[in-house]
Amino acid sequence: MKKQPIYDACISKCATNDYIDQIKExxxxxxxxxxLANFFKVFGEHTRIRILSALYQRELCVCDLVEILGMNQSAISHQLRxxxxxxxxxYRKEGKNVYYTLDDEHVYKLLDDGLEHIKENKQ
Amino acid sequence: MKKQPIYDACISKCATNDYIDQIKExxxxxxxxxxLANFFKVFGEHTRIRILSALYQRELCVCDLVEILGMNQSAISHQLRxxxxxxxxxYRKEGKNVYYTLDDEHVYKLLDDGLEHIKENKQ
DNA sequence: TGAACATATGAATATGTGTTCATGTATATA
DNA sequence: TATATACATGAACACATATTCATATGTTCA
Structure with missing residues (x-):
């Protein structure tokens, strides 16, 4: 019968090498x-990425997004939050409406890079 | 007493404009x-981003990651999966060990862009 | 061939989170 | 000033998922 191995720490030679400490540092x-994780997490949800894809094209108010995504207004407001x-x-307010846009170029770039990666992995 | 508004569709002028259909198309x-959402979701988790940050520096085997992150081996294997x-x-196998690396340049670029965005927003 | 090691994985549990429902707030207008 | 509209939000519920525990698989070596 096998003994239970204990994983308090790896005892192989790779883990005792100096580079471990350097990587930690x-x-x-x-x-x-x-x-960073929380930032990416925001992109990692279907409804939010749909919202971002729409805003990628142009500024939109909430009711636009409701129409475009065909979803509950409350659900969209929660995600916009x-x-x-x-x-x-x-966002900017104009009368009863609130208009949303992507924040900056980084957001456009991240969406571009993500899509590019997906498309390349398809082949 | 107020009536309950109904949000079947936005009836403001913004939503009836032509650009809604164009955006949909x-x-x-x-x-x-x-x-794309599922792709970003993978980056949006603390343990996984820590793994990726370590692999950003060099190829590492599982027990290296266990040592570096100070976490349960099982938890790390699940996330590597x-x-x-x-x-x-x-990944590549070498004897008992399995060595992991970031897949391609897109992954490095996404991590770079994400960090850059975070740092800019701090100021 | 058996023991130790490196890694993977299924099940269970706890925690996080997206959507819906009900309702609140602010603005415009008749 | 009352009502309709545009949007936000708290609570509840359902569902997803990260971690842990136990254990399985595969490799090395004595």
């Missing part, structure tokens, strides 16, 4: 990596 | 946007 702070909080979209 | 397919399935990392 050069790693961005956990705080920064958490922010997430996008606002993450500073991925901007 | 130019939107990538829902299938593609779902794939997600990264593999999404074709964000590659």
């Amino acid at each position: 050069h790693l961005p702070s956990d705080q920064l990596l958490l922010e 997430v996008l606002r909080t993450s500073k991925i979209v901007r | 130019h939107l990538p397919s829902d299938q593609l946007l779902l794939e 997600v990264l593999r399935t999404s074709k964000i990392v590659r």
